[in-house]
Amino acid sequence: MTDPALVRSSAAAPWGAAADERVRPAGARKRRRQLWSYLFVVPAVLGMGFGFVFPLVTVVRNSFYAGSFYKLSFVGFDNYRFIFGDDVFIRSLTNNFRLLLTVPFMTIVALLVAVILNDGIRGWKVYRSSIFLPYILPAAGIGLTFSVFLQFNGGLNTFLRSVGLSSIAADWLGSQTWAIWSVGGVVVWQQLGFGVVVFLAALLSLPPEVTEAARIDGASWWQLQTKIHVPQIRTAIEFFMVTEAITVLSWVFTYVYVLTLGGPGNSSSVMEFYIWKNGFAQGSVGLANAAAVVVLLIASVLIAIYLRLRARPDAGARL
Template sequence: MSKGRWPYVYILPMVAAILFAFGYPLVSVLRNSLYTGSIYELTYVGLGNFRTLFGDDVFRTALGNNLKLLLTVPLMTVAALLLAVLIHEGVRGGRFYRSAIFFPYILPAVGTGLAFSVFLQLNGGLNGGLRALGLNWLALDWLGSPDLAIWSVSGMVIWQQLGFGVVVFLAALLSLPPETTEAARLDGASWWQLQTRVSLPQIRSTIEFFVVTEAITVLSWVFTYVYVLTGGGPGNSSMVMEFYIWKEGFAQGAVGLANAAAVVVLALAAVLIAAYLVLRRRSLQDQQGVR
């Protein structure tokens, strides 16, 4: 065997393990989405599960709620960028703020959900504080109202994920060469111009990465928050696709329908990843063009 092939031989076991761990479940999900019945007795129905899926009001509500959660991504991005820039500029107590902001990100999701479920109750801490300030009109039923439940979940997601963005953006800002900023400052650039025309363009790829990562998160990683905080209710007003998959697949035994919903989630995630790769390619082409 030639020397050029030996590296591939060494990585072959790991590649095989990855294909088994990820490839086999993926193929199984795609296959099972075309069948109906229990896991022990499946009947081929083709695309019937997908027709049933998009004709289901509960799934359409879940899909709509996931799209609503996508609105948290630009809010998180802007807030994380602002906080990262302030800490990078040397605000007093920056180390403490950095740790305090990142701390929620490492907390267990179940514990965070339980804490928020108590805090957002009708007579919980948030409404108690609002009433103490004389803002009774703002003391709402955050978890019991069909119109507010999904937005309460959104607030929890922002609070929990914000620290990740701050740390990522701060690391990117700290890696920038100081000469560029100093040159712009000597040329008379204002603070706003330094950030929008010098610093932020240089960390564009990091911003794109964070946006895509968080978009995938709110599409496919919010089951625990919904399960603990609202249980998908009241009614199905805070149902999301992950919770729908669990409910249909495990609670009701509709394996084919659950797998079809999982394929939809996978397709949406694939679109986001493809969009990121396109943006990344364009960014690299622009950098090469500048050089």
């Protein structure tokens, strides 16, 4: 029943190359072959058009306008000129870049934990589960917990004082110096486990032969990790670093909103918070749009790298 020639032709495009191929004119056949594909992508294309393309185009256009949501007038580059002269925006931008420092820190710690877990240390699955748990919990609930935990007379400081470390019991959320770093600390607390899981998954998929061979050649543990294991999971490391860089530059609104509300005195504001505050609390829509475009430009550079990493032909082969 299965004519090999038919199977071969349908391998490229299963439908439309069916048995009645001979009787249909070529044009109709071609159209039919493709029609279902187009129909199948319609919902997704509409959704992404509405949810991504339309707002992206609008935000760029509206960044050259000022006024309220409903009455906009063209102002050229005034919004951009304003935000780059605005101390609060510069502070926000700087804070996002400060948070970037968490990325190498998390990468190193997560790598260390992953290679240790990869050694099959006893109870590694329990450790992995506990360290990964924070990553999936809602940042709002977590942030709220930390906003209580990190108060001057909250859980952490009470604990520190009780063990005689009152000298390091800082006002974590209430001091201009500390607030943004406390936000960074919560980000690390929540994101570290993601790195561990990504690195460990990559390590576990490495062929054991290479490790075996290196060991027979007398490689030490340290050499094995730095010369054999870590270089082989380079893509995973790059993926994690890019993902986290995007996260700390443009996905940390929840932490700031719940932990500090950008305070004290805007000292822990980030670009997202600046956008929210101008757009929805102060009604300076033009500034919010211009700041959003700045975030978009910064994110685009990283998204391009992310795309290159994830769209590699061999990526995604392991499920």
